[in-house]
Amino acid sequence: MNLHLKRMLAAGCCALIVFLSSIRLFLPLTASGYGAEDCTALAEEILAKESSGDPENWIRRILPETAGDSAADWYAMTAVQRGFDGSAYGNALRTVLDSMDEPSATSRERIALTYIACTGQPSPQCTEILESSAGRQGIMSWIFALHLMNNGVTSDQVTQLQTVRELAGRQAQDGGWSLTGDFGDPDVTAMTLQALAPYRDTPEAADAVARGVDYLAAAQLESGAYRSFGTENPESTAQVWIALCALDIDPLGDERFIRNGSTLLDGIMQFRLSPGCYAHEAGGAESSLAARQIFQALTAEEMLRRGAGSLMLFHGAAPALPQHAAQTDPPKPQQTEPAAHSGAEQSAAPDTPQITAAASVPGASGTAPTYTDTETNVSASVLSHSETVSEATEASAAEIICTTAPPADPRSSAEKYPYRVPLTVAVWASGALLAVICICRKKRSPKTYLTIAGGCVILTALVWLIRIESPEQYYQSELKTGGGTVTMAIRCDVICGLDGSEAYPADGVIMPLTEFSIEPEESALTLLYDAVKAYTLQIEVDGISGEAVETAYVRGIASLYEFDFGDLSGWTYTVNGVRPSVGCGAYHLKDGDRVVWEYTVSL
Helix, strand or coil: CCHHHHHHHHHHHHHHHHHHHHHHHHCCCCCCCCCHHHHHHHHHHHHHHHHCCCHHHHHHHHHHHHCCCHHHHHHHHHHHHCCCCCHHHHHHHHHHHHCCCCCCHHHHHHHHHHHHHHHCCCCHHHHHHHHHHCCCCCHHHHHHHHHHHHCCCCCCCCCHHHHHHHHHHCCCCCCCCCCCCCCCCHHHHHHHHHHHHHHCCCCCCHHHHHHHHHHHHHHCCCCCCEEECCEEEHHHHHHHHHHHHHCCCCCCCCHHHCECCECHHHHHHCCEEECCEEECCCCCCECHHHHHHHHHHHHHHHHHHCCCCCCCCCCCCCCCCCCCCCCCCCCCCCCCCCHHHCCCCCCCCCCCCCCCCHHHCCCCCCCCCCCCCCCCCCECCCCCCHHHHHHHHHHHHHCCCEECCCCCCCCCHHHHCCCHHHHHHHHHHHHHHHHHHHHHCCCCCHHHHHHHHHHHHHHHHHHHHCCCCCHHHHCCCCCCCCCCEEEEEEECHHHCCCCCCCCCCCCCEEEEEEEEECCCCCEHHHHHHHHHHHCCCCEEEECCECCECCCCEEEEECCEECCCCCCCCEEEEEECCECCCCCCCCCECCCCCEEEEEEECCC
């Protein structure tokens, strides 16, 4: 074999080895066996895509143009932890803080936290934001409040000890935390643990943190990923990853977080579409939120590997609780904002009766009401403790239940749809006229007349199969049989009094508690469609593909959308006071269920 051929073979073998060793990074589907050595390359892919290949220019000049926006803030915080200079972004945020008009408490807290990350120290506005926001929007506003205090914000009104006890006290029986209901959610549990991580060895938090970690270990799926709102997704998996890194737990090596050889990274990689691009769900479209949170998780892993601390602790922050703390109660939110804003004091359904007559309900007159969002799969006023869930259920006994069951209609089909007979006569008369014209033109081919007759048959079928209804007929709810009856309400109490809420019902009632008949195994999504039809409400649902509705995600109801009131706002639902672990398209109702769709600002 000559020397030239040997060199060609050697070069080919080297190329094949390089190709085979790197091909997994270009596959959109999961492939078990990703490790810590892949994290830096994967993070750089996302950074390169977002910055168009120029991270320095992106962070110094482009990101500051949207300072205060959720996506820009999180990228800025993460970039600082990767060693980039965030001073330009911090200067841009100073202007945002000076003219703060953000209605969402959690968004205000996020902006303040980003300012600290980029400048290295709190400002007086950060203390004001802490005092005006802690506990105002349920558990998430407590979590962000603790992050602020962990990074140096101090206040006489809100303390670390009080907030740690508040969060520990919200833990569910299964060891997790959630926005509403009696059962944990991986997303909320992970974010709570991120805030509690600095106190994991203190008497106030040690047991809660240990139980939270056990909950996350048990909730992991066989793929290595996590599910939230009924959907397996990379964002929840990323949040768990960040929490474990904050607790100095190696997510890629700890046996508690490896399922059938699959780690959290393997779970995330099944959502990878191309370098730097990830989907929210398997087979879905590209999601910027997924890429951003994965970028954070990969950065947290790199920080863990080099002993650089937690992703959520900036510039060497080392929070600690007083060794001999006095017993104090959690701070009570000030009364300058509506009480409905505080998840700690408000239930989803107030104790007072709802609207008593359909005529007094927006949209019940047959005209679409004028409403003017929400954050997740998601959707309800924030419930603070599990006790409030049972209180809301008990309160329903005092509520007046409206009914949408249509009255018996004695009219015959011909009377309901009087246009059918005249249209049928017109179709066949037109066909006869065409036939006469063809005869006069001496077109005697049988195919001509068969075509005319066939056309008349098709048009006649359409006339009798398609129902042309008046608005009153269309919006009349259908009486179903076989599945019993359920009640449902749609509410947005949590935004009452907030800036921008003027276009929504002042009492937070989009639809009062209403009785609906259902068919056997009817889904919560189908019931929602019936409700918005009966009350002439607008609705927008994502995640439906053909007949597959299990992954349906409700983005908006009555023109109130996710993110309209902050980056944690959205629609969620409960059944009998408990938030189901599956999406509304996969949840099957039964006779007597009580469903409440609620808008929340603390997803």
